[in-house]
Amino acid sequence: MNKRLFIALVILMSLSLIGIIFVQGYWIKTAVDNKEEQFSNTVSQVLQSVVQRVEQREIKDYSDKLLQIIDSVGELKQSTLNEVFYLEKNENNNETFIYSHGILEEDYGITATFFDNSFDSTAIKSYVSKRTTIIYREDKGLDGKSAYTPVEKIQKMGNMSEIEKAQFEDYFREIVNRVPVHKRVSKAELEFLIQRELKDRNIDLDFEYGVFANGLATKVKTRSFNLNKSTKYKAPLFSDTDGNTPYSLMVSFPKKKKFLISSIIGMALLSIIFTIIIIVAYSSALFQLIRQKQISEIKTDFINNMTHEFKTPIATINLALDAIKNPKAFADEDKVKRYLKMIRDENHRMHAQVENVLRISKLEKNQLDISKDRVDLHELIEDAITHVELIVEDRGGYVKTHLDAEKSTILANESHFTNVLVNILDNAIKYSPESPKIDIYTEVVKNQIIVKVKDQGTGMTKAVLKRIFEKFYREHTGDIHNVKGHGLGLAYVKRIVDDHQGEVYAESEKNKGSIFYIKLPLI
Known part of the structure; x- marks a missing residue:
């Protein structure tokens, strides 16, 4: 895919996702506002009904008393x-x-x-x-x-x-109007009427109320009613024919917000959950796209490296075979042996490269059979050193051991773990531009043995250090063939160490060498 087209698609999808999130947020806010407006209208109706009932009850009481007096006079x-x-x-x-x-x-x-x-x-x-x-x-x-x-x-x-x-x-x-308000209406009456009217309208919510005269509190109010807190709903009480009155009935709902949110929490939660699913799916898809793009680039580099590394031994083998075919070569037995050795070494090199690829493939499919036995880790280290010591000596370097661990018995597969150590040593040799200088340490910490392989090579940046155990990954240095390999060795190391319930990691600084650590449980 064209890079510009890919970036444009990512931007468009991101803007669409942001738009969906914004719309969902706006919908939730609008739903809450609508619920609050509906709640306010309902409460206003409740107060009007309560006020009307109180006033009608007062008139009836007065009329009944008047009729009783008239009947008694005669x-x-x-x-x-x-x-x-x-x-x-x-x-x-x-x-x-x-x-x-x-x-x-x-x-x-x-x-x-x-x-x-x-x-x-x-x-x-x-x-x-x-x-x-x-x-x-x-x-x-x-x-x-x-x-x-x-x-x-x-x-x-x-x-x-x-x-x-x-x-x-x-x-x-x-x-x-000349009668005190607390003698005209009681707290019990107001509380009963308000509660009943709210219940009739399916509002089950705690409330506080109070009757105020010209803005001042009267005796008719709940103890916790506070004029300065939360939203107040009010209605005029005991109005005259002109609609004037000094009294007002006020009601507040301390848990109103919780009540309003709870009324839409179901749909809001579903909306949020679906939005999160969309975000996760989008992020995952975007990550996979970027990852696949990176893998595609890495595989391209891998194929180039593999082609180059197979091309060289094949060319060497062909040259050696041509040389052996020359009649003059038959007379020189040393040359024939030398050419045969070159053919064997180059063939072994190609075989090792193919084995690396196959081992990684089998590990990913969980098809690699790894049986474990009691082995001495120090012996495995010494065995691994023998595989690389000739190369190190040929380049004028050294491999020194500092095996200070008191216990070194572990449960491991001898063949695979030897390959792990050889891969780490081979990595240290390849990335030492001058004579390889390698030190190997062991120590026991609690119930684990730690192997430390230290070199004085080119080292790595922090960005490279984070990715060295990824399959096919290799540090780009401008010339991808300056160091032979396919980025499979350390990936194989990590998979084998993980299978042994161990841990592998590295410390490095550019131009100051690297240190690889392997932690394994002791028996």
Whole structure:
């Protein structure tokens, strides 16, 4: 894939993911806001209903008390009837419609006490609505004179009209305004009404309430009600006919936010979980794409290296065979032996490279059979040194051992672990531009033996150090063939050490050499 196209796709996918996250966040915020607005409207309805019920209950109490007093007095002091008349004549059927509506005011002339307040006789009156409807028909006699005959008469005595009730309630409110609010409504009544109204609207939430007069707290409030904390919802209480009142009923909900969030927590959690899944899937896909791109580059380098490393021994073998075919070479036995040795060495070198690749492949498929026995690690170290000592001596270097561990018996596969040590030593030799100088140390720490292989080679940067145990990885130095190999040796080392329940790691500094550590459990 083109690099620019790859970058463009990554940017577009990232922007899309950010957009999805933003939309989800906006949806959750909008849902919370909508729930809060719905909650506020519901609470306003609750307060209006509570206020209305309290006021109606107060009027009923006053009316009941008034009727009890009137019934107990008996005789009237004075009775007055104020009437309003309405007349209408229908020319079509010669009928005249007369309607009268009056209010019968009955003064009982007593002094009564309501809500711990005394009033004079003018305050205790009974009002009754009197309505009369009469229909007259005009008839002309033989003498030609008109006469009016009543056709229908309807008379009603009963309850007052809405207007008359309003007049009565206005008078009542003027009286009770002088009564303290804690005598007009109790805390128990308010708490019961608020709780019932909330329950009817499926709101199961703790609340605090209080009645305030001109912004000052009255006795009618809960102990923990605080005017300065949380959101307050209020409604006017005991309003007069003009809508004015000094009192207001306030309610607060300390756990409102928790209640609102809990109402959408299910959908919000699902949204968050799906968003996280998308993020994880996207990150994983992006990581795999980048990883595959890196592996593709590494494999390309590997193929180039492998081609180069196979090309050289094949060319050497061909040259040696051509030389042996020369008749003059048969006369020189030493040359023939030398050429045969070159062919054998180069063949062994190619075989070792193929074995490395096969071993790594089998390890990844868990097909490599690794049986373990009791072995002496010091003996394995000495055996590994014999595989590389000729090369080291040929380059004028040395391999020194400092085997100070008191115990060295481990459970390991002799063949594979020898290969591990040879690979580390071979790595130290390859990356020593001058004479290889290698020191091997052993020591016991608790129940583990530690092998330390120290060289004085080129060393590694921290970036390279993090990746040296990755398959196919090799440090780029501008010329990928300056050091032979395919980046398989240390990957093989790590897989074998891990299989032995051990640990392998390295310390290095550029141009100051490297130290490889192997930790293994002792028997």
